[in-house]
Amino acid sequence: MHNPDDDVVPASAIDFDLIKKRGGNNLGEEDYDVVKCGQCKQIYLIECEVFTVLLDPADLSKRDNTPNEGFHCISCNWSFPFLEAWIGPKGPASMRVTWKELAESPWRWIAPQLNKT
Numbered sequence: 479m480h481n482p483d484d485d486v487v488p489a490s491a492i493d494f495d496l497i498k499k500r501g502g503n504n505l506g507e508e509d510y511d512v513v514k515c516g517q518c519k520q521i522y523l524i525e526c527e528v529f530t531v532l533l534d535p536a537d538l539s540k541r542d543n544t545p546n547e548g549f550h551c552i553s554c555n556w557s558f559p560f561l562e563a564w565i566g567p568k569g570p571a572s573m574r575v576t577w578k579e580l581a582e583s584p585w586r587w588i589a590p591q592l593n594k595t
């Protein structure tokens with residue numbers, strides 16, 4: 479049976495305004511999405527317009543601003559795909575974040591749907 483918890487979180491489920499309010503601004507055309515490490519499953523918020531990786535859900539000033547020069551997971555040092563897609567149909571399935579994974583991560587606040595009382 480289909481379990482909706484296993485569906486991939488679409489970028490449309492992410493509250494861009496809330497992220498900006500918490501200091502996640504980049505250069506004004508923010509386009510956020512989530513990815514996870516293909517090895518240890520740690521989740522990262524990425525900003526696709528300028529291509530930035532936001533590392534810490536509690537402090538959005540902690541970033542890697544040059545992930546296109548090569549990005550390694552801060553937990554397990556796994557090499558993210560270099561000069562290849564991380565997200566979308568061309569990105570690896572192993573890097574897609576499901577609802578269950580987001581709900582269980584410290585990033586859950588970015589999706590209002592998970593935080594209804």
Ligand SMILES: [Zn+2]
Pocket residue numbers: 515516517518519520551552553554555556
């Ligand atoms: Zn990792």
